[in-house]
């Protein structure tokens with residue numbers, strides 16, 4: 233059985249990736265256990281699975297783990313990910329998203345055997361894109377927030393290591409994900425939580441910011457395709473083609489929740505709050521490369537998957553899946 237390391241495996245996308253890969257590979261999950269981690273995201277009884285609480289910046293630990301397991305792939309999902317938190321305090325982002333990547337690269341460079349690095353990055357590195365334009369893999373990086381600047385820096389370091397040291401790495405740039413296991417501070421869980429608790433739904437600025445939304449399993453599916461058949465040294469955009477502004481997302485979720493819980497007197501209203509500084513207006517990806525080269529396509533219907541996601545959160549909000557602290561930091565409400 234091939235061994236793969238998944239860093240950040242207690243987070244949103246990493247835990248979904250583990251749940252998909254669990255019967256195919258021996259999985260080593262390395263996670264620092266930050267506020268965004270949740271042990272409930274992973275079934276502790278899965279076979280062929282080891283968890284290590286560690287920072288990807290820990291040189292000795294990463295060296296020893298490579299020696300112990302000799303993995304064939306590292307999926308790097310360990311990162312600080314919330315844009316608002318990066319504006320409040322960028323330092324942690326620099327440590328995990330730049331220095332952490334640097335340490336992984338150095339560890340791979342110093343390790344004698346071949347390991348493929350699949351680095352998970354974001355569409356935010358391309359910055360704002362104009363109406364009707366879709367970012368291509370070869371476009372320049374123009375990050376706007378400390379979060380996207382650290383992701384862009386990590387990507388650039390990897391590109392330099394690919395060229396200079398021939399490190400076998402691939403960078404993936406995906407759009408906004410939704411689905412189960414996402415930390416409640418993010419937009420979609422926040423909307424669902426506030427509607428269920430009859431609270432106003434905080435939306436930044438005029439609510440016209442457009443994002444491309446992909447179901448998390450479609451993203452994971454693309455990562456697996458890329459790990460198996462992607463060309464070393466390349467970047468792949470991963471998008472769904474589903475573009476929605478924040479007001480439309482909120483309206484769609486209000487509508488869906490009313491249908492799901494048969495509750496006509498849901499009174500939650502959208503509340504426009506002071507905009508996030510540096511807020512990009514529009515992201516959109518050109519995903520032709522992955523579709524043509526790897527025959528990957530986004531299979532999910534947004535409508536079906538958002539309904540499933542809402543049902544998942546309705547059920548989890550009733551249990552102790554999340555900690556109380558998880559609801560304290562809310563986009564918009566802190567302003």
Ligand SMILES: NC(=O)c1ccc[n+]([C@@H]2O[C@H](COP(=O)([O-])OP(=O)(O)OC[C@H]3O[C@@H](n4cnc5c(N)ncnc54)[C@H](O)[C@@H]3O)[C@@H](O)[C@H]2O)c1
Pocket residue numbers: 239240241242243244245246262263264265266267268269270286287288289308309310311312313314327328332352353354355383405406407408409410414415
């Ligand atoms: N969520 C999205 O919509 C989205 C879209 C595109 C790309 N991405 C990228 O995908 C990756 C995963 O995102 P997510 O939404 O699952 O994030 P998340 O915040 O839910 O999880 C990140 C995990 O990484 C861990 N971590 C952070 N720093 C670490 C460190 N130094 N060492 C070890 N573990 C560390 C955290 O403890 C957490 O469990 C990130 O790189 C992010 O930039 C996310």
